[in-house]
Amino acid sequence: MGSKPIIVVGAGIVGVSTALWLQRAGRDVILMDRDAPGSGASYGNSGLLAGWAVEPVNAPTLWKDAPKYLMSRDSPLFLKWAQLPWMLPWLARFMSHAVDHKTRRIVENMMPLLTDTVMQHRALVAGTPLEGWVRDSKCSFAYPTLKDFEKDQYSWNMKALAGLKPNILTGGEVQEEEPILGPAIACLAQLEGHGHITDPGRYVALLAQHFTQEGGQFVQAQVQDFTRSGDHVTQVETSEGAFECDQVVVTAGIWSKELMARLGLRIPLQAERGYHVIFENPSELPRNPLMITKGRFGVNPMDMGLRCAGVVELANHLTPASEAPVAFIRKQAAEVFPKLTYSGTQSWMGFRPTVPDCTPLIGQIGESGIYTGFGHQHVGLTSGPKTGRLLAQMITGSTPNMDMRPYAPERYAG
Ligand SMILES: Cc1cc2nc3c(=O)[nH]c(=O)nc-3n(C[C@H](O)[C@H](O)[C@H](O)COP(=O)(O)OP(=O)(O)OC[C@H]3O[C@@H](n4cnc5c(N)ncnc54)[C@H](O)[C@@H]3O)c2cc1C
Numbered sequence: 001m002g003s004k005p006i007i008v009v010g011a012g013i014v015g016v017s018t019a020l021w022l023q024r025a026g027r028d029v030i031l032m033d034r035d036a037p038g039s040g041a042s043y044g045n046s047g048l049l050a051g052w053a054v055e056p057v058n059a060p061t062l063w064k065d066a067p068k069y070l071m072s073r074d075s076p077l078f079l080k081w082a083q084l085p086w087m088l089p090w091l092a093r094f095m096s097h098a099v100d101h102k103t104r105r106i107v108e109n110m111m112p113l114l115t116d117t118v119m120q121h122r123a124l125v126a127g128t129p130l131e132g133w134v135r136d137s138k139c140s141f142a143y144p145t146l147k148d149f150e151k152d153q154y155s156w157n158m159k160a161l162a163g164l165k166p167n168i169l170t171g172g173e174v175q176e177e178e179p180i181l182g183p184a185i186a187c188l189a190q191l192e193g194h195g196h197i198t199d200p201g202r203y204v205a206l207l208a209q210h211f212t213q214e215g216g217q218f219v220q221a222q223v224q225d226f227t228r229s230g231d232h233v234t235q236v237e238t239s240e241g242a243f244e245c246d247q248v249v250v251t252a253g254i255w256s257k258e259l260m261a262r263l264g265l266r267i268p269l270q271a272e273r274g275y276h277v278i279f280e281n282p283s284e285l286p287r288n289p290l291m292i293t294k295g296r297f298g299v300n301p302m303d304m305g306l307r308c309a310g311v312v313e314l315a316n317h318l319t320p321a322s323e324a325p326v327a328f329i330r331k332q333a334a335e336v337f338p339k340l341t342y343s344g345t346q347s348w349m350g351f352r353p354t355v356p357d358c359t360p361l362i363g364q365i366g367e368s369g370i371y372t373g374f375g376h377q378h379v380g381l382t383s384g385p386k387t388g389r390l391l392a393q394m395i396t397g398s399t400p401n402m403d404m405r406p407y408a409p410e411r412y413a414g
Pocket residue numbers: 009010011012013014015032033034035036037038039040041042043044045046047048049050221222223224251252253254255256259273274275276298309310311349350351352353373374375376377378379380381382383384
């Protein structure tokens with residue numbers, strides 16, 4: 001064991017989980033973030049513990065769907081066309097994975113990170129004041145018609161690889177199950193045994209608070225660079241000065257790209273921007289979380305109201321939010337929840353950090369003492385606690401009970 005602390009850069013769900021598991025292993029940890037914990041992508045997501053989300057966005061069906069979506073004004077995929085030339089190299093690599101055998105490999109790689117998510121969250125919150133926060137739930141995929149469900153066969157074939165088989169509800173069963181849904185939804189494909197969080201930003205913030213109450217240090221600082229002696233990291237340079245360390249874990253979500261660039265590594269990490277709309281003081285709530293398949297967003301009955309969160313906008317993380325995705329979510333919500341009334345709305349944009357093979361980078365860069373914990377695309381809340389546990393095991397020298405090679409950062413950082 002080294003004598004200097006381990007610094008975890010980025011206090012989203014991945015960083016906070018890593019810090020907690022390292023602390024439990026008896027290590028001296030500093031958690032750093034330029035903002036308050038839980039204010040990045042982890043703040044505004046759908047809150048779904050999506051053990052079912054094994055299929056990547058770039059499945060083979062995207063070849064057919066993407067042009068259709070991009071030509072339509074009423075679709076869940078948005079693109080800042082002016083940024084297309086700059087994005088093309090990433091897009092080409094991303095789409096090169098949209099073939100069946102590669103999708104199956106990604107599904108295989110994602111399964112161990114996702115399928116035991118509810119258990120992993122429970123293990124993370126055990127012994128903390130957050131024990132009641134991990135809710136058991138069903139997740140229902142809402143389709144306009146049974147035919148639309150049948151057209152989504154590829155996606156269900158991928159979920160079947162993870163042993164998931166839906167119960168199908170049609171006709172009157174749909175509104176009996178979820179009275180909030182109007183006639184625009186005539187089929188629910190329902191999965192049991194999943195979970196959700198009713199305020200993901202606060203969940204992460206309270207976990208970070210627990211970490212400090214247990215003796216961990218949180219430093220609000222912008223990490224700017226790394227100092228190395230030979231190949232090994234010795235300190236982190238920040239807006240608040242230099243901090244010595246034995247190891248660093250980079251869990252800075254989309255912003256990990258800039259930090260990797262400081263090491264001379266060009267990681268193809270692209271923001272899949274997503275949006276949420278919160279309907280405050282809603283007249284009704286769904287009984288369980290829903291996925292609105294036509295709108296590609298999740299619906300979660302949350303503490304602050306009804307949150308609809310999802311869609312994809314391809315654009316960088318430096319450009320301001322757009323209005324069209326928010327308008328789209330509002331329109332879709334009005335269609336599926338025709339009787340919903342509310343006192344007001346709030347909207348938000350966040351950045352899903354995505355590499356071309358949609359598989360997070362979890363591991364050490366060479367023998368540098370610098371570990372990566374980023375690239376969790378659409379499923380960082382789901383897989384963050386397990387990622388943190390795996391990183392803590394790797395750092396403290398115990399062997400994770402799974403093959404870590406698919407996540408090795410070398411495939412992009414080599
Ligand atoms: C609309 C939407 C819906 C989603 N729904 C779900 C869902 O239902 N389920 C699910 O599992 N996932 C969902 N996701 C994905 C999930 O939110 C992300 O994968 C996850 O939050 C990523 O967590 P993270 O810890 O890697 O990054 P973040 O939460 O983004 O945290 C990174 C942190 O690093 C800090 N940071 C960055 N650079 C520096 C620096 N130089 N110095 C110091 N600090 C720095 C930032 O301030 C930030 O706090 C959704 C995402 C979106 C956008």
